[in-house]
Amino acid sequence: MFGITKKITNRITNKKKKIMKKIILTVVAAMALTTSFAETQSKNSDKRFDMNCDIYRLSEVLGLNDEQMDKVEAIHETFTDDMQTASEVQGMRQRHMIHQAVRKDAREMHRILTEEQFRDYMRILGVTLRNRHL
Numbered sequence: 001m002f003g004i005t006k007k008i009t010n011r012i013t014n015k016k017k018k019i020m021k022k023i024i025l026t027v028v029a030a031m032a033l034t035t036s037f038a039e040t041q042s043k044n045s046d047k048r049f050d051m052n053c054d055i056y057r058l059s060e061v062l063g064l065n066d067e068q069m070d071k072v073e074a075i076h077e078t079f080t081d082d083m084q085t086a087s088e089v090q091g092m093r094q095r096h097m098i099h100q101a102v103r104k105d106a107r108e109m110h111r112i113l114t115e116e117q118f119r120d121y122m123r124i125l126g127v128t129l130r131n132r133h134l
Contacts, residue, residue, distance in 0.1 A: 048132040049083045049084055049132075049134070055076060058076075062113065064113075064117070068113065071112045072112065075109060078104075078105075079105040082097070082105075102129070106122065109121055
């Protein structure tokens, strides 16, 4: 009688070991996928905040003169830096920093562009921000 009980106990123990092994492997696989997904999300979010653009093409579209182009390039460089800084934080703080960067950029651009150029620039900026889900 004790021999049968021992065999049953061994079978149950072996089944438990197999189940635990499957659970552990599942957890390890889930963690690996989660880590991979998080890295991908992080890389994608950094790309969203990269505001570098071809200033010469922008100057052609807006019809900038040389003096305006130099100033636009400097302002845009500051805007790009501000957006990169915003990419390093999360949540409401990030939204606030994006809002501040856009307002600062708009204020500076408004000072040097004509009304028509500024209107076109704001359209381009708005489309860019929407396309990047910012």
